[in-house]
Amino acid sequence: MIGIVDYGMGNLFSVSKALERLDAEFFISDDPAELAKADGIILPGVGSFRDAMILLEYKELDVFLKKHVDNGGYLLGICLGMQLLFEESEENGPAKGLSLIPGKITRLSGMDSKNNAYKVPHMGWNKLTFNNQSPLLKGLEEDYVYFVHSYFAVTNETEVVAASAKYDVDVPAIVTKGNVFGMQFHPEKSSSMGISLLKNYLSLVKGRQ
Amino acid sequence: MLTKRIIPCLDVKEGRVVKGVQFVSLRDAGDPVELAAFYDQEGADELVFLDISASHEGRETMVDVVKAVAGSLAIPFTVGGGINSLEDMKQILRAGADKVSLNTSAVLRPELITEGANYFGSQCIVVAVDARWDESLGSWRVYTHGGRRTTDWEVIAWVKEAVNRGAGEILLTSMDNDGEKQGFNLALTRAVSESVSVPVIASGGAGSAAHFEEAFTTGKADAALAASIFHYKETSVKEVKSFLKQKGVVVR
Incomplete structure (x- = not known):
């Protein structure tokens, strides 16, 4: 059973529709006690990091998510939901994250190393490059997925970056640490590749049941 | 690469x-859900739905259309037309659209741009600009009301203003080129693309696959939009993409 965290900042509709198409059993809740019944959690999110953390903390969902992961439960963060997995973000002044994956969230500068301007947000279809093994990538080939974001993850632990996308910087696209996963792009908007990635996550969760 | x-x-x-979308293979050529699925299959990267309903009831119906499309489509889509308030944006985005225009x-x-960007984030807010060359201005002028009314805005000044206020993308239509099928307005597209930091969608004038290539190379557009040449099967998304690939333009 999948629990989708509803803390007021996600495009829950498209994520839940994607799960429906995959015949997954899921529910949506903002209540830690309810969500505790799920084998796997999906943390969606669109908007600002700081606002998201305030809302998660207000509902004590931050405590729940850490406990869920400690107990061996699976967690998948999507877009802002992935960024929240890291230690902190500089968006609107430094804000602490869930610290489940080492690294921090920083703004795409809009200027490359040769001082050429590039566009921010990073919006559109970009190809994944697989760097490290992850159960999410099982049976899949490098393909295009849909990104929309202005901030990105920077981490010294390169082994957590299972896949990245080449923009003017290398953008971590899929991160994996133990039972915690994150996707910077929108799998629910990434046509067949996105569906396959979600399917792999669902299989993992099912394996735990 | 993007x-x-x-x-x-x-x-x-x-x-x-x-x-009048001309697809014999479709059961119902007027069904937005069926057409959306068709274009997804064809390899479209995104879709834009423009609500041209004149009535309030028509607008209400649009919310249902958005819900139905969002329920079946696995690529992003934008909805424009008749969005006049934050409340309108909430309705459309909560129904499952990815962006409003x-x-x-x-x-x-x-201020509406700022309100939307603050509430939903810039990535949800597209500003659509209808532009026509104006000799007296020595530049392009912004038009409103479906191109029927002039404004005091010069296009470059307006797109900069829109981006400063939080627009995450510009959908730029050349009224001079629209419907002519002689190609996108490359000078306009390039001028806008070089003056803002957000992606620019070129629109108006697509008549062949080669026109898309020009829009991306000479025009520096990030995306290109077309209606009739796809609907009337003069070319297809697939054909355009395979042409672009041959020419070295990176497409999905």
Whole structure:
């Protein structure tokens, strides 16, 4: 059973529709006690990091998510939901994250190393490059997925970056640490590749049941 | 590398796709859901739905259309037309659209862009600009109300203003080129693309696959939108993409 965290900042509709198409059993809740019944959690999110953390903390969902992961439960963060997995973000002044994956969230500068301007947000279809093994990538080939974001993850632990996308910087696209996963792009908007990635996550969760 | 996007645009009136889409293979050529699925299969990178309903009931219907499309489509889509308030944006985005496109309402009240961007984030807010060359201005002028009314805005000044206020993308239509099928307005597209930091969608004038290539290379567009040449099967998204690939333009 999948629990989708509803803390007021996600495009829950498209994520839940994607799960429906995959015949997954899921529910949506903002209540830690309810969500505790799920084998796997999906943390969606669109908007600002700081606002998201305030809302998660207000509902004590931050405590729940850490406990869920400690107990061996699976967690998948999507877009802002992935960024929240890291230690902190500089968006609107430094804000602490869930610290489940080492690294921090920083703004795409809009200027490359040769001082050429590039566009921010990073919006559109970009190809994944697989760097490290992850159960999410099982049976899949490098393909295009849909990104929309202005901030990105920077981490010294390169082994957590299972896949990245080449923009003017290398953008971590899929991160994996133990039972915690994150996707910077929108799998629910990434046509067949996105569906396959979600399917792999669902299989993992099912394996735990 | 980020790919160049190809975006078919569908006009919706009272919940039905209009402009006579010519697909014999479709059971119902006016059904937005069926057409959206068709273009997804064809390899479209995004879709734009333009609500051209004149009535309040038509607009209400659009919310149902958005819900139905969002329920079946696995690529992003934008909804424009008749979005005049934060409340309108909430309705459309909560129904499952990924972005809303503002045109006349943004020119009349530019604060609307900021309100939308603050509430949903810039990535949800597209500002659509209808531009026509103006000899007296020595540049392009912004038009509103479906191109029927002039404004005091020069295009470059307006797009900069829109981006400063939080627009995450510019959908730029050349009224001079629209419907002519002689190609996108490359000078306009390039001028806008070089003056803002956000992606620019070129629109108006697509007549062949080669026109898309020009829009991306000479015009420096990030995406290109077309309606009739796709609907009337003069070319297809697939054909355009395979042409672009041959020419070395990165597409999905």
